[in-house]
Amino acid sequence: MDERLRKEVANWLEFYREMGIGELDLHGSGSAIHHEATQPASPAHRPPATSHPDHDGARKQLEGQKTQPPLQTVHAAVREPMPKSLSLFESISSIPREKETLEEIRKDLGDCHRCRLSSGRKTIVFGQGNPHAEVVFVGEGPGADEDAQGLPFVGRAGQLLNRMIQLVGMKREEVYICNVVKCRPPGNRTPLPDEIEICSPFLLRQIRTIGPRLVCCLGAPAVRTVLGIKEGITKIRGQFYDFGDIKALPIFHPAYILRNPREEKLLREDFQKVCDFLKSSR
Numbered sequence: 221m222d223e224r225l226r227k228e229v230a231n232w233l234e235f236y237r238e239m240g241i242g243e244l245d246l247h248g249s250g251s252a253i254h255h256e257a258t259q260p261a262s263p264a265h266r267p268p269a270t271s272h273p274d275h276d277g278a279r280k281q282l283e284g285q286k287t288q289p290p291l292q293t294v295h296a297a298v299r300e301p302m303p304k305s306l307s308l309f310e311s312i313s314s315i316p317r318e319k320e321t322l323e324e325i326r327k328d329l330g331d332c333h334r335c336r337l338s339s340g341r342k343t344i345v346f347g348q349g350n351p352h353a354e355v356v357f358v359g360e361g362p363g364a365d366e367d368a369q370g371l372p373f374v375g376r377a378g379q380l381l382n383r384m385i386q387l388v389g390m391k392r393e394e395v396y397i398c399n400v401v402k403c404r405p406p407g408n409r410t411p412l413p414d415e416i417e418i419c420s421p422f423l424l425r426q427i428r429t430i431g432p433r434l435v436c437c438l439g440a441p442a443v444r445t446v447l448g449i450k451e452g453i454t455k456i457r458g459q460f461y462d463f464g465d466i467k468a469l470p471i472f473h474p475a476y477i478l479r480n481p482r483e484e485k486l487l488r489e490d491f492q493k494v495c496d497f498l499k500s501s502r
């Protein structure tokens with residue numbers, strides 16, 4: 221292997237490692253790797269050819285890439301790119317607070333085609349709930365039911381989330397629910413780093429506008445985006461992270477619990493922590 225190729229492979233492996241991905245789907249993605257060789261050089265824009273244990277359709281994750289618009293066009297359209305290497309929460313404190321409403325943010329998002337996910341979606345799933353919520357739940361992206369209805373967490377995972385919310389004495393209307401990306405990734409794959417980078421400024425603005433006391437990150441992609449933490453969700457779930465006025469709590473994604481029902485007691489424990497936190501900090 222020549223030196224240039226060796227460096228290229230090393231860069232890719234480092235990129236996967238940073239995303240917390242340890243398993244590569246080499247068989248299903250060869251053509252996509254070839255496609256990505258034509259993309260700009262920044263590692264942050266390279267969609268990984270990987271599978272991810274958090275999502276059922278991970279092996280189909282490269283389906284939507286053929287219709288990707290040029291990245292320069294994409295970035296020119298983003299009003300407020302998230303500073304590279306900062307978590308969403310670090311960005312919250314580094315960017316001056318603007319007075320804007322959720323309606324204004326939605327209007328600014330428009331009929332968004334800033335990333336390739338627009339090509340396969342039926343509807344943009346912006347978010348739903350109390351604009352002054354004390355708790356915001358952030359998932360990774362809409363699934364088929366959410367895409368069809370334009371609302372977050374309305375499928376089976378959403379029903380489990382609703383049950384957990386009720387279990388701790390809250391109503392769904394009292395909280396705010398949204399996702400890291402607002403369009404359904406093809407085959408329900410995990411959102412790719414460049415899609416998250418392009419879409420997450422809108423999530424940042426939603427959180428800033430709502431001003432919650434607690435942000436619950438549902439699953440690893442939400443944890444990585446919001447907190448910039450690369451450890452597995454199993455290790456860090458149920459631990460509070462402090463970002464000034466806002467706390468964050470990594471929690472298992474309800475879809476993971478549906479696939480691993482024996483872990484439901486851990487989900488209940490974490491929701492009890494949400495309840496205790498809200499009571500203690502009032």
Ligand code: SF4
Nearest residue numbers: 332335338402403419
């Ligand atoms: S995922 Fe976000 S950035 Fe991409 S098209 Fe949808 S709304 Fe736009």
